[in-house]
Amino acid sequence: MTTSDSRALRVEEPGAPDRSKGWGLVLFLFLFFTLNFADKAAVGLASTRIRADLGLTAEQYGLLSSAFFWLFAVGAVVLSAALRKVSYTWGAGLLMCSWILSMLPLTAPTTFGVLLASRIALGFFEGPAHAFCQSVIADRFPPERRATAGALVNAGSSVGPLIAAPTLTWVVVNWSWHGAFTVLVLAGVLWTIGWFWCSERLPFRRPADLGSAATAPDPNGHIAVPFHRLLGLRSFWGLVLLSFAGYLISSLKVAWLPAYLSEGLGYPAGTVGVLAAIPYAAAVVVLLSAGALSGRLLRRGRSSHLARGQLTGAYLVLGGLSMAAFAQLDAGPLQMVLVVLAFAVNSVAFSVAFAGASDFLPAHQRVAFFGCIIAAYSVAGILAPYGLGLIVDQATTPAQGYATGFSVVGLVVCALGVLGGAMLNPERAKSELERLSADRGGRS
Numbered sequence: 304m305t306t307s308d309s310r311a312l313r314v315e316e317p318g319a320p321d322r323s324k325g326w327g328l329v330l331f332l333f334l335f336f337t338l339n340f341a342d343k344a345a346v347g348l349a350s351t352r353i354r355a356d357l358g359l360t361a362e363q364y365g366l367l368s369s370a371f372f373w374l375f376a377v378g379a380v381v382l383s384a385a386l387r388k389v390s391y392t393w394g395a396g397l398l399m400c401s402w403i404l405s406m407l408p409l410t411a412p413t414t415f416g417v418l419l420a421s422r423i424a425l426g427f428f429e430g431p432a433h434a435f436c437q438s439v440i441a442d443r444f445p446p447e448r449r450a451t452a453g454a455l456v457n458a459g460s461s462v463g464p465l466i467a468a469p470t471l472t473w474v475v476v477n478w479s480w481h482g483a484f485t486v487l488v489l490a491g492v493l494w495t496i497g498w499f500w501c502s503e504r505l506p507f508r509r510p511a512d513l514g515s516a517a518t519a520p521d522p523n524g525h526i527a528v529p530f531h532r533l534l535g536l537r538s539f540w541g542l543v544l545l546s547f548a549g550y551l552i553s554s555l556k557v558a559w560l561p562a563y564l565s566e567g568l569g570y571p572a573g574t575v576g577v578l579a580a581i582p583y584a585a586a587v588v589v590l591l592s593a594g595a596l597s598g599r600l601l602r603r604g605r606s607s608h609l610a611r612g613q614l615t616g617a618y619l620v621l622g623g624l625s626m627a628a629f630a631q632l633d634a635g636p637l638q639m640v641l642v643v644l645a646f647a648v649n650s651v652a653f654s655v656a657f658a659g660a661s662d663f664l665p666a667h668q669r670v671a672f673f674g675c676i677i678a679a680y681s682v683a684g685i686l687a688p689y690g691l692g693l694i695v696d697q698a699t700t701p702a703q704g705y706a707t708g709f710s711v712v713g714l715v716v717c718a719l720g721v722l723g724g725a726m727l728n729p730e731r732a733k734s735e736l737e738r739l740s741a742d743r744g745g746r747s
Contacts, residue, residue, distance in 0.1 A: 325443055327501070328502075329455050331502065333455055333459045335395060335459065336432070336436060336457065336459025337459035337463040337466070338402070338490055340459060340467075340557070341463035341464060341471075342402060342463075342487055343371065343463075344463065346368060346371075346558070347560065347561050348464075348468060348561050350562045357414075361695040362693055363692075365558070365692020367418065367419060368558035368689070368692070369687075369688045369689040370419050370423050371423070371426035371684065374423055374426055375427065375429070378426065378427035378429070378431055379434060379674045379678045380430075380671075380674045380678050382398075382427075382428070383430075383671060383673065383677075387670050391439050396495060396498055399494060399495050399498070400495060401428035405425040406421065406425060406491075408420075408421050409421050410481055410484050411481055412481065430677065431674060431677070433457075433677055434670055434677055435670065437456075437661070438669045440452045440456060441658075441664075449661055451591075451594045451598050453594065453654040453655075454590050455591070455594070458650075460590075460653070461584070461587045461590060462587060463583075464583045465583035468576050468577075470486070471483040472561075472572070472576030472579075476572055521666040523664060524666065526665045526737060527743065528739045528743065530671060532736075533664070534675060536732050536735065536736075537727075537728065537732070538727050541612060541722075541726025542656055542660055544723030545612075545616065545656045546677075547679065547682070547683050548619045548652060548715070548720050550649070550652075550684055551683045551712055551715065552646060552648070554683060554684040554687045556582065556649065558691075559688060560582070561576075561579045566705075567701055567702045568634040568638075568702070569634065582642065582643045582647050583646075586650055589618070589651065590651060593614065593651045596614065600614070608729065611662070611729055612724045614655060614724075615652055615720075615724060616720040616723055618648040619649075620716075622648035622649065622716060623716030623718075625642075626641075626645035626713030626716065629642050629645060629709070630706040630710040631710070645713065660672065660676075663730075690708070694708040
């Protein structure tokens with residue numbers, strides 16, 4: 304084995320698993336996702352300065368926040384399909400480079416039009432990130448470890464803003480909001496250097512035999528159905544509803560939580576940076592504990608319907624109820640506890656629930672399937688930030704607008720959590736796909 308091969312983050316050599324390298328891959332994907340969500344959070348953390356600098360109303364700021372998601376679904380589908388032909392080493396590296404280039408114009412004084420275009424481009428290139436990471440994890444970990452590995456990677460969605468909230472807020476307050484994007488660009492460059500130095504040396508095009516050499520056998524490899532049949536499964540639509548609910552929370556947390564703490568509740572700028580970080584810290588605990596609980600339920604022989612679908616739905620209902628409740632309370636300790644609960648549960652929909660989909664999907668169809676899920680839930684990222692901005696602008700006071708908007712979203716999240724949790728049933732989906740495969744085989 305060469306020196307470069309010994310440094311690779313390969314999960315398995317042919318015939319023998321190498322778990323330490325698998326967890327090394329998880330670490331880099333965790334950092335990848337950390338930067339992904341720090342990028343998303345930057346505009347929200349700098350919202351007050353951006354609105355003052357560019358003279359934006361709440362509606363215009365909501366439009367800016369939603370612009371990130373205008374091409375997010377397109378990127379999720381188109382780039383996810385393209386990444387199927389590229390090795391994961393080059394896929395992750397190219398995605399990070401595209402994020403860096405998208406943010407470069409914001410490192411210097413600019414206009415609203417340039418800021419809007421930059422966010423649209425960043426949304427397009429960040430679209431496939433989640434599907435890409437979950438597909439890599441699903442290829443390299445067995446079902447009982449998949450939720451935990453996926454949760455660790457998805458923890459970056461909370462750790463990114465957790466680190467970014469106090470750090471970028473300090474940069475914005477003491478320097479400028481352009482400085483915040485400079486920090487993110489430099490962090491992306493450092494990750495790219497480390498990734499290409501440490502990751503597995505693979506050719507640009509994905510090797511045809513990669514699955515047999517580098518991954519465990521596909522437990523669903525015997526399933527052979529047209530892709531459109533996957534989109535007709537109840538579990539597909541259950542996952543759409545769960546992830547849509549999760550992204551309603553995610554998009555409001557990234558776009559509006561700092562502004563709500565400042566404008567709606569009256570906290571000073573320095574305090575907002577600290578308070579905005581608390582839900583992200585709690586989300587790491589919630590995410591990892593939910594992944595561990597899901598795996599434990601499976602190891603004890605409980606159904607994946609319970610361990611994946613119903614468990615995710617229960618977390619989302621808790622978050623929705625907390626959101627509807629905090630919107631009715633004045634600022635204080637109890638209200639802040641409910642804010643933390645409301646904004647800490649969203650990532651469970653993107654780790655535990657997605658692990659449930661991997662339980663019945665053939666490996667070669669995962670990326671495209673996940674891309675379709677992401678395309679569906681990204682609509683929440685378009686509607687929620689802009690809709691809340693409209694409500695705030697039309698309300699008598701900003702505080703009243705926030706209360707109305709968060710109450711409505713909380714109740715919607717509860718409804719979607721109940722329906723999605725009932726519909727996501729991996730065992731039933733797998734049985735249905737096996738039956739369809741057998742029917743196709745019998746006819747042929």
